[in-house]
Amino acid sequence: MPLGTDYARQDCSLARSLEVVGERWTLLILRDAFFGVRRFSDFQAHLDISRAVLSTRLEALVADGLLTRAGDGHPEYALTEEALGLWPALFALGQWGERRTTPGRPRRLYRHVGCGEMASDGRCETCGGFPAPADVEVRPGPGADPTLRDDPVSVALREPHRLLEPLLVR
Amino acid sequence: MPLGTDYARQDCSLARSLEVVGERWTLLILRDAFFGVRRFSDFQAHLDISRAVLSTRLEALVADGLLTRAGDGHPEYALTEEALGLWPALFALGQWGERRTTPGRPRRLYRHVGCGEMASDGRCETCGGFPAPADVEVRPGPGADPTLRDDPVSVALREPHRLLEPLLVR
DNA sequence: CTCCATTGGTCTGATGATCGAACCAGTGCA
DNA sequence: TGCACTGGTTCGATCATCAGACCAATGGAG
Numbered sequence: 130m131p132l133g134t135d136y137a138r139q140d141c142s143l144a145r146s147l148e149v150v151g152e153r154w155t156l157l158i159l160r161d162a163f164f165g166v167r168r169f170s171d172f173q174a175h176l177d178i179s180r181a182v183l184s185t186r187l188e189a190l191v192a193d194g195l196l197t198r199a200g201d202g203h204p205e206y207a208l209t210e211e212a213l214g215l216w217p218a219l220f221a222l223g224q225w226g227e228r229r230t231t232p233g234r235p236r237r238l239y240r241h242v243g244c245g246e247m248a249s250d251g252r253c254e255t256c257g258g259f260p261a262p263a264d265v266e267v268r269p270g271p272g273a274d275p276t277l278r279d280d281p282v283s284v285a286l287r288e289p290h291r292l293l294e295p296l297l298v299r
Numbered sequence: 300m301p302l303g304t305d306y307a308r309q310d311c312s313l314a315r316s317l318e319v320v321g322e323r324w325t326l327l328i329l330r331d332a333f334f335g336v337r338r339f340s341d342f343q344a345h346l347d348i349s350r351a352v353l354s355t356r357l358e359a360l361v362a363d364g365l366l367t368r369a370g371d372g373h374p375e376y377a378l379t380e381e382a383l384g385l386w387p388a389l390f391a392l393g394q395w396g397e398r399r400t401t402p403g404r405p406r407r408l409y410r411h412v413g414c415g416e417m418a419s420d421g422r423c424e425t426c427g428g429f430p431a432p433a434d435v436e437v438r439p440g441p442g443a444d445p446t447l448r449d450d451p452v453s454v455a456l457r458e459p460h461r462l463l464e465p466l467l468v469r
Numbered sequence: 470c471t472c473c474a475t476t477g478g479t480c481t482g483a484t485g486a487t488c489g490a491a492c493c494a495g496t497g498c499a
Numbered sequence: 500t501g502c503a504c505t506g507g508t509t510c511g512a513t514c515a516t517c518a519g520a521c522c523a524a525t526g527g528a529g
Contacts, residue, residue: 226312
């Protein structure tokens with residue numbers, strides 16, 4: 130167990146979650162994975178994270194069963210079924226941040242593909258259900274700031290696209 | 300801005316959230332606050348956190364508008380309206396941890412007061428709505444391990460009680 | 470009013486985590 | 500055969516966290 134993440138002796142499922150995803154950068158890595166990022170250099174370019182830490186985090190996520198590492202040469206990291214279950218939590222935390230920082234001007238908008246827009250509680254406004262991540266499309270919203278980053282990964286992420294679909298950079 | 304929490308240049312609401320609640324211990328402090336913990340020594344007893352870090356975190360949470368600090372002598376920390384909006388995210392993350400570690404044997408069970416049990420997506424199974432934290436009652440579930448901790452705060456938290464209601468320790 | 474335990478902290482030195490930068494081996498295209 | 504790129508690892512410096520000592524203010528008992 131990584132040293133900074135030990136919440137032993139807490140009889141609490143939240144502590145159990147945080148031992149896996151509570152370290153600095155981990156949730157942002159997973160968010161990027163939902164958005165389609167799969168390669169080491171793409172994570173690195175988009176997150177401005179030190180390579181050493183990224184390497185450690187990816188290794189831990191694979192060991193914890195949240196990511197798979199495929200390909201001998203230049204590996205691709207993809208979310209496991211178990212990691213997909215994190216989507217509601219990730220979405221809720223993101224929506225809280227939207228409401229807090231730029232209320233009324235979301236940075237990103239989410240759509241239930243072939244159905245309707247998603248409300249900030251994660252429900253599709255048309256069908257009322259909770260779309261699985263694979264059925265969700267992201268696109269920039271009115272609060273997006275395209276001047277903030279211009280690395281190729283950020284540019285690619287600004288194209289409307291489905292979650293989980295591997296990102297085509299450049 | 301605290302040094303370890305700077306995710307500047309991320310045009311992402313999740314990063315904005317994590318700058319506020321992403322540091323070690325912060326989410327556990329907020330969870331305890333939802334459970335009714337209000338006093339410095341109670342947080343400390345329940346979390347086994349160093350006083351210095353607890354002090355820093357509480358101060359930051361007050362500065363960020365998630366907690367209020369009331370009382371001159373022995374202060375009480377209470378969640379603000381803004382912090383209440385974190386409940387869905389906190390709940391979702393906790394439920395993910397439940398499913399991951401002890402599927403089928405949840406550590407805690409949640410009830411919509413006067414209505415019905417809550418499902419793991421946060422909906423009340425009877426009325427179908429999302430109860431606000433003030434209308435939720437917590438109690439230990441079949442996966443709870445009462446031998447893990449026996450400090451007075453943990454004992455008090457094992458009594459069924461509503462969220463947000465100030466905890467009576469001893 | 471005087472003790473004195475409790476509360477809510479602060480301070481300190483040791484240890485652990487993160488950082489940017491340098492380095493390096495394997496891949497893959499020209 | 501070269502050479503750029505990818506996916507790392509290693510390094511020293513800096514920052515965060517830890518346990519434990521310390522301390523001032525509160526508040527109840529006598």
